[in-house]
Amino acid sequence: MPFVDLREWLGRLDKEGELRRITAEVDWDREIGAIARRVLEKKGPALLFEKIKGYQTGRCTKLVTGVLGDRRRLALALGFPKDVPNRELVQYVMQKNREKIAAVVVRTGPVKENIERGDRIDQAEFPVPKWHFKEGGRYIHTFSAIVTRDPDTRVMNAGIYRGMIGKKNTTPMLLMKGGQHWGHHFVKYSERGQPMPVACVIGWDPIMPFLAGSPIPAGVCEWDVMGAYRGEPAELVRCETVDLDVPATAEIVIEGLIHDDPSTWEMEGPFGEFTGYVSDVPTPRPTMQITCITHRNDPVFQGCLEGTLPGSYSENSVMSSTQRAAIAWNILNGAGIPGIRDVWVPPITNGVNIHVQITKHYQGQPKQIAAALWGASAAQYRYKHVVVVEEDIDASSYEQVDWAFAHRVNAGEGGIVVFPGGFGSPIDPSTPLEDRDVAQLGTGLWNRVLIDATRSWKMPKRPEWDNERFPPTVRPAPEDEARVRARWQEYGLGDL
Ligand SMILES: Cc1cc2nc3c(=O)[nH]c(=O)nc-3n(C[C@H](O)[C@H](O)[C@H](O)COP(=O)(O)O)c2cc1C
Incomplete structure (x- = not known):
C-alpha cells in the first residue's frame, strides 16, 4: 500500500x-x-x-x-x-x-x-x-x-x-x-x-x-x-x-x-x-x-541530519545501504558478469565501500566487477572501495570479510588494484582540495581501490589439499562436528 x-x-x-x-x-x-x-x-x-x-x-x-x-x-x-x-x-x-x-x-x-x-x-x-x-x-x-x-x-x-x-x-x-x-x-x-x-x-x-x-x-x-x-x-x-x-x-x-x-x-x-x-x-x-x-x-x-560518525549513521546511510547495493547489482547484471550472489553496502560507508559476493568463474572476474562499477555514472560519489569475496564469506559480516582480506589478498599479485585519477566525489576529505576543484575539473578526482579477497586461480590445485588451490581450513570434519553436536548436553555445554 x-x-x-x-x-x-x-x-x-x-x-x-x-x-x-x-x-x-x-x-x-x-x-x-x-x-x-x-x-x-x-x-x-x-x-x-x-x-x-x-x-x-x-x-x-x-x-x-x-x-x-x-x-x-x-x-x-x-x-x-x-x-x-x-x-x-x-x-x-x-x-x-x-x-x-x-x-x-x-x-x-x-x-x-x-x-x-x-x-x-x-x-x-x-x-x-x-x-x-x-x-x-x-x-x-x-x-x-x-x-x-x-x-x-x-x-x-x-x-x-x-x-x-x-x-x-x-x-x-x-x-x-x-x-x-x-x-x-x-x-x-x-x-x-x-x-x-x-x-x-x-x-x-x-x-x-x-x-x-x-x-x-x-x-x-x-x-x-x-x-x-x-x-x-x-x-x-x-x-x-x-x-x-x-x-x-x-x-x-x-x-x-x-x-x-x-x-x-x-x-x-x-x-x-x-x-x-x-x-x-x-x-x-x-x-x-x-x-x-x-x-x-x-x-x-x-529535513535530514546528514553525516556518519564512527559507529553511527544517518537517513542517507540507511537508504544508500539498500539503494546503492541494488543499483550496483543491476549494473553488474547489465554488464553480463556471472556469479553475483550478494551485494552489501555497509551503511556506515553510504556506499563509498561496497562488498560483492560471487561464485568465482574465472580469475579476472573481480577486476571486471570493479571496472563495471567504476565505469558507471552511479559511481560519482560511491564505490570508491570495492571488496570481492567468495560464496563462503558473508559479505555483510565485517569479521568474515576481514578474515578473507587477511588471508586471501596478495597485494603484490593483483589482490589490491589502484585505479587512479578517475571521476569521483568532490567532497571526500581524503582528496586534496586541488583534486576537488569543481570549477576547474568539472567534478572531483578519485583514486579507487579493488580488494580482491577471492582465492587466486594462479595457485595450482594440489592433491594433498583435496584438489583445492588453498589448504583446508581448521574447521573439523563434518562427521566430527556431528558427533560433538550429538553429545553437547552430555559435555555440560548445553547453555552455549
Ligand atoms: C540526504 C541526501 C543529501 C544529498 N545531497 C546531495 C548534494 O548536496 N549534492 C549532490 O550532488 N548529491 C546529493 N545527494 C546524492 C544525490 O541525491 C544522488 O546522487 C541522486 O542520485 C541525485 O539524483 P540524480 O541521479 O537524478 O541526479 C544527496 C543524497 C541524499 C540522500
Missing part, C-alpha cells in the same frame, strides 16, 4: 512506535541538529518537533526528521516487515527501480492551499535548522526532491541536492555542471541562454527521498518509478511559475530559476556532509531565485 503523503506515513510510524513527538521547546539553531544526532547514535525513532523557538505560531510550526533513519523504517516504507533480510529488500529494489507507472497531472491539490509570490516569499518563515554549528547557514534542502526538466526530452528528474538559505528569496545550491542529472539539465539551459526552472518538494511519501536520493538512470522520470513503487500513478499538479509538476499532496513546494551567471551566485557551505566531515569551504554557487512558494495548511517541514 502506498503512503499517500507525509502525514499518512507519520501516522503509520506513530502506530509502529517509530515516531516521537517532542513537545518541549527546542531551538532551530543547533539544538535540533544535536538532538537528532544523539537519537541517530542511539538508533532511535523519527522525531516530530512541535514547539520550535520562534515558530510556535505562523506559517509553519512543525519539523520532522529521521523518518528513514533506521532500517526498520525503510523496510516499513517499502511494505516489508521491519526485520526483512537485506538480500530480499535489495532484490525488491532492483526490480522496482526498473519499473514505471506514468504519473498523472491533476487539476489541484492540498499543496495549493497557500500560494505566496513576490515580497511575501521568505524562507525564514519555515523552521529551517542550522543543523551543525560549523555550517555556513540554515540548510533548507537536505531531504527535498529537487525537480528539473530536460529541455530537449521534457522528461523531469528529481534529485536530492543540498541548498542553503541565502537571502529571504534565494538559495545557493551545490549544483555541478554535468555532474548529477540536474547538472546535465543546467548545461542544456545554459547553452540556450535560459535560466533553469526548479521546484523543491519538501515532505511527501517516503519513497520520494528514497528515489530522489538515488541515481535512477538519466532520462527516467523518478515520478514514474515512484508510481511503480506505490502501485498507482503519482498525482502531480502543475507549478505556478515554472514548467514543472510536483505531488498534489506535498507539504511545501518552492519554485524558482537558476541562472548560469556567476553575478547571481551566492556563497554556499560548508555543510555537514554524508562523509561525516564538514565539507569544503564557502564557495560561490549557482543560486535559485525563488518565484513562488506553495504549501498545505499547517505544513510539516522535513
Whole structure:
C-alpha cells in the first residue's frame, strides 16, 4: 500500500512506535541538529518537533526528521516487515527501480492551499535548522526532491541536492555542471541562454527521498518509478511559475530559476556532509531565485541530519545501504558478469565501500566487477572501495570479510588494484582540495581501490589439499562436528 503523503506515513510510524513527538521547546539553531544526532547514535525513532523557538505560531510550526533513519523504517516504507533480510529488500529494489507507472497531472491539490509570490516569499518563515554549528547557514534542502526538466526530452528528474538559505528569496545550491542529472539539465539551459526552472518538494511519501536520493538512470522520470513503487500513478499538479509538476499532496513546494551567471551566485557551505566531515569551504554557487512558494495548511517541514560518525549513521546511510547495493547489482547484471550472489553496502560507508559476493568463474572476474562499477555514472560519489569475496564469506559480516582480506589478498599479485585519477566525489576529505576543484575539473578526482579477497586461480590445485588451490581450513570434519553436536548436553555445554 502506498503512503499517500507525509502525514499518512507519520501516522503509520506513530502506530509502529517509530515516531516521537517532542513537545518541549527546542531551538532551530543547533539544538535540533544535536538532538537528532544523539537519537541517530542511539538508533532511535523519527522525531516530530512541535514547539520550535520562534515558530510556535505562523506559517509553519512543525519539523520532522529521521523518518528513514533506521532500517526498520525503510523496510516499513517499502511494505516489508521491519526485520526483512537485506538480500530480499535489495532484490525488491532492483526490480522496482526498473519499473514505471506514468504519473498523472491533476487539476489541484492540498499543496495549493497557500500560494505566496513576490515580497511575501521568505524562507525564514519555515523552521529551517542550522543543523551543525560549523555550517555556513540554515540548510533548507537536505531531504527535498529537487525537480528539473530536460529541455530537449521534457522528461523531469528529481534529485536530492543540498541548498542553503541565502537571502529571504534565494538559495545557493551545490549544483555541478554535468555532474548529477540536474547538472546535465543546467548545461542544456545554459547553452540556450535560459535560466533553469526548479521546484523543491519538501515532505511527501517516503519513497520520494528514497528515489530522489538515488541515481535512477538519466532520462527516467523518478515520478514514474515512484508510481511503480506505490502501485498507482503519482498525482502531480502543475507549478505556478515554472514548467514543472510536483505531488498534489506535498507539504511545501518552492519554485524558482537558476541562472548560469556567476553575478547571481551566492556563497554556499560548508555543510555537514554524508562523509561525516564538514565539507569544503564557502564557495560561490549557482543560486535559485525563488518565484513562488506553495504549501498545505499547517505544513510539516522535513529535513535530514546528514553525516556518519564512527559507529553511527544517518537517513542517507540507511537508504544508500539498500539503494546503492541494488543499483550496483543491476549494473553488474547489465554488464553480463556471472556469479553475483550478494551485494552489501555497509551503511556506515553510504556506499563509498561496497562488498560483492560471487561464485568465482574465472580469475579476472573481480577486476571486471570493479571496472563495471567504476565505469558507471552511479559511481560519482560511491564505490570508491570495492571488496570481492567468495560464496563462503558473508559479505555483510565485517569479521568474515576481514578474515578473507587477511588471508586471501596478495597485494603484490593483483589482490589490491589502484585505479587512479578517475571521476569521483568532490567532497571526500581524503582528496586534496586541488583534486576537488569543481570549477576547474568539472567534478572531483578519485583514486579507487579493488580488494580482491577471492582465492587466486594462479595457485595450482594440489592433491594433498583435496584438489583445492588453498589448504583446508581448521574447521573439523563434518562427521566430527556431528558427533560433538550429538553429545553437547552430555559435555555440560548445553547453555552455549
Ligand atoms: C540526504 C541526501 C543529501 C544529498 N545531497 C546531495 C548534494 O548536496 N549534492 C549532490 O550532488 N548529491 C546529493 N545527494 C546524492 C544525490 O541525491 C544522488 O546522487 C541522486 O542520485 C541525485 O539524483 P540524480 O541521479 O537524478 O541526479 C544527496 C543524497 C541524499 C540522500
